[in-house]
């Protein structure tokens with residue numbers, strides 16, 4: 001379908017809706033570029049509440065609880081550029097290839113999403129054009145600009161996971177998620193395992209794949225950038241003290257990793 005992207009032809013986001021993309025510390029000098037696909041849980045006014053009560057919209061099915069605060073503080077601590085997407089993953093999941101069924105889920109965990117049932121192809125295309133595409137185009141642009149300016153880029157894709165999924169309790173405090181990068185994930189795993197109080201997931205609770213992920217395969221792996229996904233358990237970052245503790249811890253760990261990469265001249269010394 002031909003969507004005219006020039007001019008004010010928005011079919012989904014109206015004047016009362018905020019843009020999907022928000023950026024923090026865009027002039028940050030860190031080699032780490034932070035992304036947050038499930039940062040927000042806004043719903044475009046035109047979609048109402050997707051047929052769900054507030055009690056469902058605030059659950060993990062709607063967004064990555066707690067990660068917003070961690071991401072913002074980590075961006076400050078590392079002096080790193082952070083790019084986030086503010087609409088709920090129930091509107092369109094910005095870490096799914098748009099052609100897979102879970103991109104605009106009919107069911108998430110055990111909750112049926114009435115506003116996504118029987119959705120027309122054109123309506124899917126509009127969600128993609130107005131939320132998914134601007135976010136990923138912006139990440140592309142930023143990586144291109146960094147390359148142009150000879151700034152190295154290491155992508156950190158920040159997420160959080162629910163402590164109990166489909167009745168199963170998850171033991172990990174944090175997980176490192178990866179697929180093709182053989183440099184950064186082992187360094188991160190080693191650093192996390194050196195923390196005496198942590199249960200660390202190695203590609204748990206999820207692993208990255210081309211079928212279930214978008215940000216890492218498309219922006220990092222396809223460009224040959226070092227990268228990792230990070231998943232923090234949501235009950236550990238359910239308040240500001242928890243968010244701060246995890247931002248502080250990750251800032252310390254990534255500063256050490258950056259120093260290691262410079263010593264090994266994987267990054268310019």
Ligand SMILES: [Zn+2]
Nearest residue numbers: 038064159160
């Ligand atoms: Zn997520």
